[in-house]
Amino acid sequence: MSADQPEALLRVEGLKTYFPVRGGVFLTAQAQCKAVDDVSIHIGPGETLGLVGESGCGKSTLGKTIVRLIKPTDGRILFDGSDLSSMSERALKPHRRQVQMIFQDPADSLNSRHSIGNILEEPFIIHGIGDAAERDRRVARLLDVVGLPSSAVERFPFEFSGGQRQRIGIARAVALNPKLIICDEPVSALDVSIQSQILNLMLDLQQEMNLSYLFIAHDLAVVKHVSDRIAIMYLGRIVEMGGADEVYERPKHPYTQALISAIPEPVPGGKRERQILAGDVPSPIDPPSGCAFHTRCPHAQPKCSEERPELRDVVARTGEEHVVACHFDV
Amino acid sequence: MSSENKTPLLSVRNLVVEFSTRYGPVRAVDDISFDVYPNETVGIVGESGCGKTVTGLTLLQLIPMPPGRIVQGSINFDGRDLTKLSEKEMQEMRGSDISMIFQEPMTALNPVFSVGNQMIDVLRRHKNLTRRQARELAINMLDTVGIPAPRKRIDEYPHQMSGGMRQRVMIAMALSCGPKLLIADEPTTALDVTTQAQVMEQIVKLQDEFHMSMILVTHDLGVVAESCDRAIVMYCGNIIETAAIDDLFHKPQHPYTRGLLDSIPRIREERITELPIIRGMVPDLLHLPDGCRFADRCPRATDECRQDKPVVNIDPVTGNGVACYHPMG
Ligand SMILES: Nc1ncnc2c1ncn2[C@@H]1O[C@H](COP(=O)(O)OP(=O)(O)OP(=O)(O)O)[C@@H](O)[C@H]1O
Ligand SMILES: Nc1ncnc2c1ncn2[C@@H]1O[C@H](COP(=O)(O)OP(=O)(O)O)[C@@H](O)[C@H]1O
Ligand code: SF4
Ligand code: SF4
Ligand SMILES: [Mg+2]
Ligand SMILES: [Mg+2]
Numbered sequence: 291m292s293a294d295q296p297e298a299l300l301r302v303e304g305l306k307t308y309f310p311v312r313g314g315v316f317l318t319a320q321a322q323c324k325a326v327d328d329v330s331i332h333i334g335p336g337e338t339l340g341l342v343g344e345s346g347c348g349k350s351t352l353g354k355t356i357v358r359l360i361k362p363t364d365g366r367i368l369f370d371g372s373d374l375s376s377m378s379e380r381a382l383k384p385h386r387r388q389v390q391m392i393f394q395d396p397a398d399s400l401n402s403r404h405s406i407g408n409i410l411e412e413p414f415i416i417h418g419i420g421d422a423a424e425r426d427r428r429v430a431r432l433l434d435v436v437g438l439p440s441s442a443v444e445r446f447p448f449e450f451s452g453g454q455r456q457r458i459g460i461a462r463a464v465a466l467n468p469k470l471i472i473c474d475e476p477v478s479a480l481d482v483s484i485q486s487q488i489l490n491l492m493l494d495l496q497q498e499m500n501l502s503y504l505f506i507a508h509d510l511a512v513v514k515h516v517s518d519r520i521a522i523m524y525l526g527r528i529v530e531m532g533g534a535d536e537v538y539e540r541p542k543h544p545y546t547q548a549l550i551s552a553i554p555e556p557v558p559g560g561k562r563e564r565q566i567l568a569g570d571v572p573s574p575i576d577p578p579s580g581c582a583f584h585t586r587c588p589h590a591q592p593k594c595s596e597e598r599p600e601l602r603d604v605v606a607r608t609g610e611e612h613v614v615a616c617h618f619d620v
Numbered sequence: 621m622s623s624e625n626k627t628p629l630l631s632v633r634n635l636v637v638e639f640s641t642r643y644g645p646v647r648a649v650d651d652i653s654f655d656v657y658p659n660e661t662v663g664i665v666g667e668s669g670c671g672k673t674v675t676g677l678t679l680l681q682l683i684p685m686p687p688g689r690i691v692q693g694s695i696n697f698d699g700r701d702l703t704k705l706s707e708k709e710m711q712e713m714r715g716s717d718i719s720m721i722f723q724e725p726m727t728a729l730n731p732v733f734s735v736g737n738q739m740i741d742v743l744r745r746h747k748n749l750t751r752r753q754a755r756e757l758a759i760n761m762l763d764t765v766g767i768p769a770p771r772k773r774i775d776e777y778p779h780q781m782s783g784g785m786r787q788r789v790m791i792a793m794a795l796s797c798g799p800k801l802l803i804a805d806e807p808t809t810a811l812d813v814t815t816q817a818q819v820m821e822q823i824v825k826l827q828d829e830f831h832m833s834m835i836l837v838t839h840d841l842g843v844v845a846e847s848c849d850r851a852i853v854m855y856c857g858n859i860i861e862t863a864a865i866d867d868l869f870h871k872p873q874h875p876y877t878r879g880l881l882d883s884i885p886r887i888r889e890e891r892i893t894e895l896p897i898i899r900g901m902v903p904d905l906l907h908l909p910d911g912c913r914f915a916d917r918c919p920r921a922t923d924e925c926r927q928d929k930p931v932v933n934i935d936p937v938t939g940n941g942v943a944c945y946h947p948m949g
Pocket of ligand 2: 639647668673675688
C-alpha cells in the first residue's frame with residue numbers, strides 16, 4: 291500500500307459526504323444520509339479504478355464530490371498534490387480543467403438549446419484558450435477524435451442517438467486535456483452494440499492521452515473489462531478493493547461474492563448454482579449497526595452486528611494491494 | 621424444443637403494427653410470425669426500439685389505437701384469434717389467461733390504492749370469490765413470490781415498497797389468476813443485480829410450478845441464456861433469427877446475432893483491449909433501406925442483400941430460422 295503512495299494522481303482520504311434529510315422515526319428530527327462514509331481510494335496516472343455497487347450506495351455522490359460538484363462533509367481530496375476538498379470556487383478553477391466528468395445520460399448534461407459546436411467550444415472560452423479560429427480548429431479535431439462527422443457542429447443534442455450524445459459528452463470531457471475523468475455509468479443507458487463502440491473509444495483515448503479513470507458502473511463485467519483495479523461499495527463504504535482479476539477470481543467479501551454470483555452470463559447450458567441474497571439494500575439514512583451488510587450476509591455472526599469491520603490487508607497472489615472489510619475469512 | 625407433435629399455445633402470423641407519426645407511418649412490428657408452445661419460455665431480444673415491447677403489447681391489444689393500428693396478421697391463442705375479439709372479451713382474457721408484467725412496476729401499480737386492494741380487485745374481476753376469500757388468496761400469492769410478512773405488507777401502498785418488492789407484487793398479481801401465458805417485458809431491467817437474480821429465480825420457479833408459457837422480453841442476453849428455451853432476435857421490427865437457446869448462443873446464424881454476442885464483455889474472459897463491435901447504428905424506421913435492414917452494418921453484405929429483403933425460413937425439424945442470404949453457418 292505504502293509503496294505506490296507517492297505516484298498517485300488522486301488520493302482520497304477519509305472522505306465523507308452527508309446529506310441532511312428530514313426523516314427517521316420522528317419526522318421532525320433532522321437525520322443524515324451518509325451517502326459517502328469514510329472512503330479512501332487512490333488512482334495512479336493512466337490507471338482505471340472501477341467502482342461497483344448497487345443503486346443508492348453512493349457511487350455518483352463519491353464521483354461528484356471528487357470533482358467538487360458537491361462539497362464534502364469531511365476528508366481530503368488530494369489531486370496532484372493539492373487538496374481540493376475545501377478550496378473556494380476561485381481556487382478550484384485552475385484544477386477544474388484537470389478533472390472532468392462524464393454522465394450516464396448525456397442528454398441531461400448537454401444544454402439542449404446549444405449547438406454541438408457551442409457546447410464543445412465552451413470549455414475553451416471559459417479557460418480563455420485560443421481565438422475564434424483556433425477554437426474552431428480544436429472543436430473540429432475533437433469531433434474527429436470521438437468519431438463524429440464535422441457537420442455535427444451545427445446540429446443540436448436532440449438530433450443525435452444516445453451513443454452519439456455520449457461521444458459528445460466524451461469530447462467535452464477531453465477538450466482541455468484533463469488528467470482524470472470521473473465516468474459515471476457512461477455506457478449503462480446504451481445498447482450492447484453501441485456500448486462496445488464507446489468502451490473502445492474510451493480505452494483508445496486513455497492510451498493516447500494517458501488519462502486516469504474512475505469508472506463507475508453497476509455492471510461488473512463491463513467494469514472488469516476496463517479496470518486495472520476494482521472497488522466494491524456498499525452503503526457509502528468501500529468493502530473490498532484490489533486488482534481487477536484478483537477481486538474477480540478471489541473475492542474475499544461476501545457481498546462481492548454475491549455480486550459476482552448474481553451476474554447472468556450469456557452462456558446457456560444448466561443454471562449455475564447461485565448464491566441469492568435475501569432482502570434489499572437497507573437505507574443509508576439508517577444503516578444497520580456494525581457491518582452494514584450483516585442484514586443480508588449469509589455468513590453473519592453475532593459480532594457482525596456489534597462491531598464494524600475495518601478494511602484490512604489480505605494477501606494478494608500478485609503482491610498487489612487487496613483490502614477487505616469483513617471480520618472473517620470466508 | 622421438440623415441437624413437432626404439439627400444438628402451439630400461441631401462434632402469431634404475419635403481424636404488422638403501425639404507428640402514425642408526424643413524419644409518416646412507422647412500422648414498429650413488420651410481418652412477424654412465431655409460436656409459443658405450452659410450458660415453453662421464449663425470449664425476445666434486440667436493441668431498444670426494435671419492436672419488442674410493441675410485440676408484447678399487441679398480443680394483449682394494449683397498444684394505444686390511434687396512433688397505433690394492427691395492419692394485418694393473426695394472433696391465435698388457445699384456439700381463438702385475439703385480433704377478432706371484442707374489447708370486452710379481451711378484458712376477460714387479460715390477467716386471467718394471459719398476463720403481462722412491465723419494466724417499471726410503479727407505472728403499472730396504482731399509487732393511491734393499497735397493494736391488497738389492487739390484488740383483490742383483479743382476483744374478483746376474474747374469479748367468483750368473496751372479498752375475504754380474495755384477500756386470503758392474495759396473501760398466499762404474496763407469500764409465494766417471497767414477500768416477507770405478507771399479512772402485514774398487503775395493506776401497504778406501492779411507494780412504501782422497494783423496487784424489488786414492487787416487481788414481486790406485480791408478479792403476484794400477474795400470476796394470481798393462473799394464466800396460461802405470461803408476457804414479461806424487461807421484468808428485471810430496473811432492478812439491481814442482486815435483486816434481479818432474486819426476481820428472475822422467482823419467475824422461473826413459478827413458471828414451472830404454474831405450468832405457464834412465458835414470453836420474456838429483454839435486451840440482456842445473459843438473462844435469455846439462463847432462462848429461455850428458445851429465442852427470437854428482432855431488428856428494426858423484423859424477426860431476423862429464431863433458434864433453440866443452445867444453437868443461438870453456440871452457432872448464431874445471423875451476422876447481427878453474432879455481432880451482439882461478440883460485443884458483450886465477458887467477465888470470465890481475459891481483459892482485451894478492443895471489444896469486437898458492430899459498426900454504425902440502427903437505421904431510422906422512417907428511412908429503411910429496401911433490402912436487408914442490417915446491410916449497412918453487415919461485414920458480409922453483398923449487392924444481393926441490398927436488393928430484396930431476406931425472409932426467415934423455418935427449418936421444420938429444428939424450428940430454427942434465419943433471415944439472411946449469407947448466414948454464418
Ligand atoms: N442531493 C441529495 N440530497 C439528499 N440525498 C441525496 C442527494 N444525492 C444523493 N442522495 C442520497 O445519497 C445516496 C447515494 O446516492 P448516489 O446517487 O450517490 O447513489 P449511486 O450509487 O450513484 O446510485 P445509482 O446506481 O442509482 O446511480 C442515496 O441514498 C441518495 O438518495
Ligand atoms: N405510441 C407510440 N407512438 C409512436 N411510435 C411508437 C409508439 N410506441 C412505440 N413506438 C415506436 O415503435 C418502435 C418499437 O418500439 P418498442 O416496441 O417500444 O421497442 P423496444 O424493442 O425497445 O421495446 C420504436 O420506433 C418506437 O418509437
Ligand atoms: S463482517 Fe460479518 S456480516 Fe459483514 S460481511 Fe463479514 S461475515 Fe458478513
Ligand atoms: S442478408 Fe446480407 S446484409 Fe443482411 S445480414 Fe445477411 S449477409 Fe448481412
Ligand atoms: Mg448514480
Ligand atoms: Mg421496450
